[in-house]
Amino acid sequence: MNLKVSKEAAEWYKNEMDLKQGDYIQYYVQLYGGIPTVHPNYSLGVSIGKAENIAIKDVVEGITFYFNSDDAWFLEEFDMEVVFEKEELEFIFHKK
Template sequence: MKLEVTKEAAAWFKSEMDLQSGDYVQFVVKIYGGIPTPHPSYFLGLSLGKEGTIAIKDEVEGLTFYFDDRDAWFLENYDLAVVLKNNDVDYVFT
């Protein structure tokens, strides 16, 4: 159960989403549509700002990327690497 965001991916978030150091990016579990995942019928979405209790996080380039305690189950059997690939972010579950 690990979340890792590369420096290059964090820089992409800063540029594309106009984020500043100190901002929070929350991964939220969704049932319909979003970032594909290895969980059947579940997807990831993004929310800006800090909400809930942070359970899993990675701080990169001044940004905090995290799952709150309600959605931490999502990574129980997986690690998630957020990387830059072909000038876009890619979500790699292992």
């Protein structure tokens, strides 16, 4: 149950969302629509978050990327990697 965000992906978030060092990006589980995942009928949403209820995190380029404890189940059997390749974010799930 790990989250890894590449430096290039963190830079993309910083530029696209006008983030500053010390900001938080929360990944959250939603039904349908959004970032496709390995869980049928579930997808990921992304929002600027807060420093509370953090269960899984990775700090890159001064930005904390995380899942809160309500959504941590989503990575119970997986590690998630966020990379930026070919001018696009890619979300990779690795089965444990």
